[in-house]
Amino acid sequence: MNRARLDDRLADLETDGYLIDASQDDANQLYLSGFTGPDPFLTLYADGEIHVLVGGLEYGRAKREAAADGVERHADYDYEYGGREARNDMYARFVRDKGVESVSMPPRGPVGTADALRERGIEVAVDADDRLREVRAVKTDEEVDAIREAQRANEAAMRATEDLLAGADVAGDGDDAETGVLLHEGEPLTSERVTEEIEVTLLRRGCALDQTIVAGGAQAADPHDRGSGPLRANEAIIVDIFPRSKATKYNADMTRTFCVGEPSETLREWYELTERALDAALDAVEPGATGEDVHAAACEVYEEAGEPTFRTDPETETGFIHSTGHGVGLDVHESPRLATGGEELEPGHVITVEPGLYDPDVGGVRIEDIAVVTEDGYENFTEYPIEFVVG
């Protein structure tokens, strides 16, 4: 954690403190508390100190793990298994005990807690800027290293994927499967089978995973379709992997698009165009440039080639239909946004750059690298090659 940046960004709050009520699943909570509590707990930042309040069951582990200045437990506020009101009373006592009469909460903090504190006379303001999210966006060297390490696991999983695809046979007339379906050891090679290979590879390297995308053909034309069923020759197969290190909790993110066999002329053009869009967007990455600038650089490549983007047609369902990238950290999607309205880039921002083209009649192509913004540009720490046709 960058404590100086945290203190700086929270210095001009108009409230006495900053309150988070969430489990470790909330990246702001994990960042501020440093504690991997599985159930919601309170973290209060006030007077430059971080205070954590947990249940008795978590107390020992929280004392050992938390990056907080103080850890307390429910029993310190005479709370036993009581009802909801008793719990909210305890929360109010904990906040007041720190000399705090007004708190800011992040926009996605729980309204139940906010309203309960208000009923108890504590002022609650919404920190609409989500300052902790902004603090988290700029990584320390240690955080960058954690992401880099997760990216190495990512590349091992991508390698396993490419090997599986490159080694596949293609069903012909004599086979049981439909002609053109990829075969692995005589069985149709499905999205699910490739995903399993990816996830096992990541687990063996200490990473957890959420929702890997292995989508071919028309499925690849929906950027959020995770893919299912048999993969086929001559179609574009999008593989998007975003592992999370179990040890550090930091994510990585990378996409490659593969084709086994002969892609159509259109797919070849799309791939070449997308490589150019990737290069153009990366070229635009430097401190002072905005996320919007980087997005514009990718859009221009597509627009000049006559492909629709959200800039030329906000309702288009084909073409370049998403943003150019996003920050990566404790959340796989975090600040900054590389999109229209995207904020200014700063050294330490870790971002993806991931242009793509989509049309159900053609398929989908996306290429995604992950990079850190440096003092004079960026360092791309994606080592995986960019190659379309495999096998």
Add this chain to the structure above:
Amino acid sequence: MNRARLDDRLADLETDGYLIDASQDDANQLYLSGFTGPDPFLTLYADGEIHVLVGGLEYGRAKREAAADGVERHADYDYEYGGREARNDMYARFVRDKGVESVSMPPRGPVGTADALRERGIEVAVDADDRLREVRAVKTDEEVDAIREAQRANEAAMRATEDLLAGADVAGDGDDAETGVLLHEGEPLTSERVTEEIEVTLLRRGCALDQTIVAGGAQAADPHDRGSGPLRANEAIIVDIFPRSKATKYNADMTRTFCVGEPSETLREWYELTERALDAALDAVEPGATGEDVHAAACEVYEEAGEPTFRTDPETETGFIHSTGHGVGLDVHESPRLATGGEELEPGHVITVEPGLYDPDVGGVRIEDIAVVTEDGYENFTEYPIEFVVG
């Protein structure tokens, strides 16, 4: 989803509608919308109909997947990539478009959205009872089958664990490792190695996983310690596995405690006592009994044997220091609670029963089964044997 129960529980709301702003990570959202959206989206229940609002990128998939009566996209409200205020304006228009001037939100709904709607003249009340959580607690037959299926994967993973432990050697004077450490293929058998085996087994069976517990010795005395480092002979090793089916999104949950070698007399007594507490608690499970009754049944077994519980000593850090169980469904921890204050059991509740004893000087023992409450008692669908000493 039990739509009749949903309609019934939402019938007497004092607001016009019920609003959820969350991603699929929120079980209420996944349940009500039926849509696996990765980013937060709105679901509004009003006049007996479910309406979903998503971004353009999710629209096609939401139309196919969602269990809603209507799916709309941001463009239907003339929203393009705008700022926060424009987004909140769109949310208010979506709500009003359904004839809704007041909404209830669950206690953990986002305060940012609640306050933004209030600023736009829409009344927002907190549904402190979390009614959707209550609706979710009672499962349909289909939901029970989904949990049962995840439990079969769980048992395969537990079998792999027991085989690994039972097949382990114990380091002696001639070995590199410390005497008493378990060895697998000549290397110390660690919590991490066993966890990996569990997770790979679950992945191969279509399950995701979050935080498996494999904790031995003093680590097992902290019920939430996930365990790390070499496992040892003659100590109690707690293995708590809670997989989630990727297809259905339903969880299972089971714990066993194993010992390779010779457990101490105290550990043997604890194990026997915990088996008795499990039986006593299960015997108390029937419709009309409360979660508090079931918890009391387990506590009494321990208390009669002189072991501390939260009932006899709210601040104890040893003995039976957690609740007896919890509901399982889309969340691994959900209603009902089998604890002091726990609600009345109903047919269709799927619950864990998991008594245990803990003391850093002795170790930890926990045995956990999963069962469904039936019309006249319960059906325990845990098939895994209860045996302490293995190998």
